[in-house]
Amino acid sequence: MDGEAKMTESRPRKSEQALATLRAWRAWRSKHRMPLEEALKNPGAWRLYKDMLQHNGTAKAGVNSYEEWLEMTKCTQRWVEWKRAHPKPLREVLADPEGWALFYAMKQEKGVSVPPTYEEWLQHQDQRRSIAYEAWVQWRRQHPGPLTEVLADPEGWALYKAKRASQDTKLPETHEEWCRDPNTIKAMAMEAWTTWRRAHPGALRKVLVDPEGYQLYRHMLESSGKQADPTYEEWKERRTNASWQAWRREHPGPLVRVLADPCGWRLYRSDLEQQQQKNGNKEELPASYEEWLQLPQQQRNAGKKDKQLSGSSESESKRGANAGNSRNRMTGSGPQKGKQQSAAMDAWLSWLGGQHSTDLTELLQNPEGWELYRAAMSKPRRPLPETYEGFRALEAASKAWSAWREEHHGNPVNVLKDPEGWKLYSALMHARGVQIPATYSEWLQMPEQRVIVAATHWVEWREQRSQQPLMQLLCSEEEGWKLFRAFVEAIGTHLPTTFKEWESEAAESLVAAQAAWRSSSRWGAPRRVEVFALRQALAEVRGEAFPATYEEWLRTPSSRLRISQANTWKLWRRRHPGPLAEVLKDPEGWELYVKKLQSSGSHVPMSYEEWMDSPQRRRQEATMNWALWRRKNRGPMLEVLQDPEGWKLYSAMKQAISGSPCEQFEDWQNSVGARKKALREWLAWKKLHPGPRYTILSDPLGWRLYRAAFAGQKAIPETYAEYIQARQPTIAWLAWRRQHRGPLLSVLAEDGGWTLYKDHMLATGKSVPQDFEEWAESHRTATTNGNSRRGKRTVSPREEAMGAQQVTVQ
Numbered sequence: 001m002d003g004e005a006k007m008t009e010s011r012p013r014k015s016e017q018a019l020a021t022l023r024a025w026r027a028w029r030s031k032h033r034m035p036l037e038e039a040l041k042n043p044g045a046w047r048l049y050k051d052m053l054q055h056n057g058t059a060k061a062g063v064n065s066y067e068e069w070l071e072m073t074k075c076t077q078r079w080v081e082w083k084r085a086h087p088k089p090l091r092e093v094l095a096d097p098e099g100w101a102l103f104y105a106m107k108q109e110k111g112v113s114v115p116p117t118y119e120e121w122l123q124h125q126d127q128r129r130s131i132a133y134e135a136w137v138q139w140r141r142q143h144p145g146p147l148t149e150v151l152a153d154p155e156g157w158a159l160y161k162a163k164r165a166s167q168d169t170k171l172p173e174t175h176e177e178w179c180r181d182p183n184t185i186k187a188m189a190m191e192a193w194t195t196w197r198r199a200h201p202g203a204l205r206k207v208l209v210d211p212e213g214y215q216l217y218r219h220m221l222e223s224s225g226k227q228a229d230p231t232y233e234e235w236k237e238r239r240t241n242a243s244w245q246a247w248r249r250e251h252p253g254p255l256v257r258v259l260a261d262p263c264g265w266r267l268y269r270s271d272l273e274q275q276q277q278k279n280g281n282k283e284e285l286p287a288s289y290e291e292w293l294q295l296p297q298q299q300r301n302a303g304k305k306d307k308q309l310s311g312s313s314e315s316e317s318k319r320g321a322n323a324g325n326s327r328n329r330m331t332g333s334g335p336q337k338g339k340q341q342s343a344a345m346d347a348w349l350s351w352l353g354g355q356h357s358t359d360l361t362e363l364l365q366n367p368e369g370w371e372l373y374r375a376a377m378s379k380p381r382r383p384l385p386e387t388y389e390g391f392r393a394l395e396a397a398s399k400a401w402s403a404w405r406e407e408h409h410g411n412p413v414n415v416l417k418d419p420e421g422w423k424l425y426s427a428l429m430h431a432r433g434v435q436i437p438a439t440y441s442e443w444l445q446m447p448e449q450r451v452i453v454a455a456t457h458w459v460e461w462r463e464q465r466s467q468q469p470l471m472q473l474l475c476s477e478e479e480g481w482k483l484f485r486a487f488v489e490a491i492g493t494h495l496p497t498t499f500k501e502w503e504s505e506a507a508e509s510l511v512a513a514q515a516a517w518r519s520s521s522r523w524g525a526p527r528r529v530e531v532f533a534l535r536q537a538l539a540e541v542r543g544e545a546f547p548a549t550y551e552e553w554l555r556t557p558s559s560r561l562r563i564s565q566a567n568t569w570k571l572w573r574r575r576h577p578g579p580l581a582e583v584l585k586d587p588e589g590w591e592l593y594v595k596k597l598q599s600s601g602s603h604v605p606m607s608y609e610e611w612m613d614s615p616q617r618r619r620q621e622a623t624m625n626w627a628l629w630r631r632k633n634r635g636p637m638l639e640v641l642q643d644p645e646g647w648k649l650y651s652a653m654k655q656a657i658s659g660s661p662c663e664q665f666e667d668w669q670n671s672v673g674a675r676k677k678a679l680r681e682w683l684a685w686k687k688l689h690p691g692p693r694y695t696i697l698s699d700p701l702g703w704r705l706y707r708a709a710f711a712g713q714k715a716i717p718e719t720y721a722e723y724i725q726a727r728q729p730t731i732a733w734l735a736w737r738r739q740h741r742g743p744l745l746s747v748l749a750e751d752g753g754w755t756l757y758k759d760h761m762l763a764t765g766k767s768v769p770q771d772f773e774e775w776a777e778s779h780r781t782a783t784t785n786g787n788s789r790r791g792k793r794t795v796s797p798r799e800e801a802m803g804a805q806q807v808t809v810q
Helices: 015-032 044-054 066-072 074-084 097-109 118-121 125-142 152-165 174-179 182-199 211-223 232-240 246-250 262-279 289-293 296-306 314-325 325-335 336-352 360-364 367-377 388-407 419-432 438-442 447-463 471-476 478-490 499-503 505-519 528-542 549-554 560-564 568-575 587-600 608-612 615-632 643-657 665-669 673-689 700-710 722-739 744-748 751-764 774-783 799-801
Strands: none
Touching: 015 044, 015 336, 066 074, 074 097, 097 722, 118 125, 118 799, 125 673, 152 499, 174 182, 182 211, 182 722, 211 568, 246 262, 262 289, 336 367, 360 367, 367 388, 367 478, 438 608, 447 478, 447 528, 471 478, 478 528, 478 744, 499 505, 499 744, 528 549, 528 700, 615 643, 665 673, 700 722, 722 751, 744 751
């Protein structure tokens, strides 16, 4: 691919036609991955390539055909072929005299000047920088730990100093002087805090309770020149009183109660003012907490205070609160009913506000008060009793029934056989105003109990024969078929007279019965025994796992039931680990796998042997092998694929999907596709971690992805600490600039601005005069001559928008 840059030394300004030809060539090239000399044998490719060079001003005279191009680039072709055969770092392969001769000839052919010998080439600044950098990186990998500690080793300090010198950065002579440097102290404090914070996730206000964490946090702030509170308690108090949101988080409870605190009211009103300014509202705000209480909205919310009134019955106040909270549900049955309910609630609150007493029991004994309370708090289809005495009787009956029911679990048909239970249940129904028969036997004969009685009889009969399969049982036992048929017909679905007529359509019939039962107009939720009977039958017909008894079903979490019904294949697969091709030799596993394919609408092979020979199976196996390996080897693709095992699995997956063999890793890692892959990985990670780049790169994975994406485009330090240390002048300048708006010439005349600006420019590799007056004169001259770009800040809009905050945020 080196020949592709053959005639691109200069880059004139592109016209629309030049851009069009460049896009056309790139589009063709992206679909034809091969060496350039092979690709250009295609006449269409040569025509696109030639047009692209001509319109971009990089074509050479006398090159009109592919043969002439080959002749003009033969040195380049020889170098490319030799380099492919020697996939090692450039400095190593150029030590070979043959390699150096080819490399030198290729550069001469391109018109690029290089030293005549390999030894002179090694002394070039770029090579010395690269050698120093690689020597430091290799040593650093063998010596992990904090930078200040490992650099106490003279060898490490010498390598680090040589590496920084190659980057035109001057360091102090000794390690001790470097450790005392303010920038070093700041970077190391930041690294220590970042490491500790990564090991202690959670809200900042919670993790800083740890004394060690707060000490590191305070040291980080102070080393950056910021003021820090001496203790965590002072820091928390200052943060809590800084905003309404923070204060509210520390003071839970009803709003009307917490705003009685003067500090809370001040922060709340300040927050309302900010919201009004943001939204452009000009509505007048209450000046005091007392005025806020008199607002109509707060008067309507006064009903929530019922549960705070000192009544003699806790359940009464709880009932009032629950009824108030369910107001939205009651008003959903129609606009007219909603208006009536709202009017009733307003009438009750108005009457309540005019009373001097705060005892709810005393207030509800007043006939007028009870009538208003009953109208406001009654639930749909279950109104409160007409008198307060009836309400007290209902409360007593409910408590007695609930206490007895807690000790007698199970199906109502069975538990109500107990005379005591029937007596309590009958008293509760009469207190609610519901008419029921006098005896348990008569209650069983009511039409409303037909479904639960039929379900109970069927479930009890089925549990006595739980070892037999359902379909076999219904076929052999006439009594069982009658009980099952009676239950299904009780829920509204007609079944044939005999089991043989129903057997062929069993699954479809039960699914339809379940759907019809759900959508029926029958009021109220179905009893649990009814739900169990129908779901168990449907699961057994489908061949799915389901609890054998009603009591076992009650003890099984609903989430586990859903999983067992929906993922029978997954459960079986979990119990049979290993390669898919091996476990599917089991007939049971193959049958479940076929059912899974059928349910998803996928192609179903006729047999296991046919499935083994299918391309789909090979793609699945290759993809699964790669996915399992990748899950254990996180990190940038360019790093993890250096492992031979990983590259073997990845190339096998790509070949199974595309059908064509994959290139070697050495070719792939330098390809456009690999660079795009690294960039996509970085962008995907960055999308999930919003924030300034200085902050998010403190994450080790983010730093590795960032280096993999941009290492080939610009010089990037080995560690995040070095990166952030090099960027500190820019961070300090941007923070200062945000606080000093206006023309650059004006603000730099202020104290401190010129020093920060000069440090920032030098850190970014740009030249700047030592004296402000000299720079100002050149800036005025450039402005007079019309060159408005000179002297402006050379930072990106993204950096301009970053907040003036420290590198690590909560």
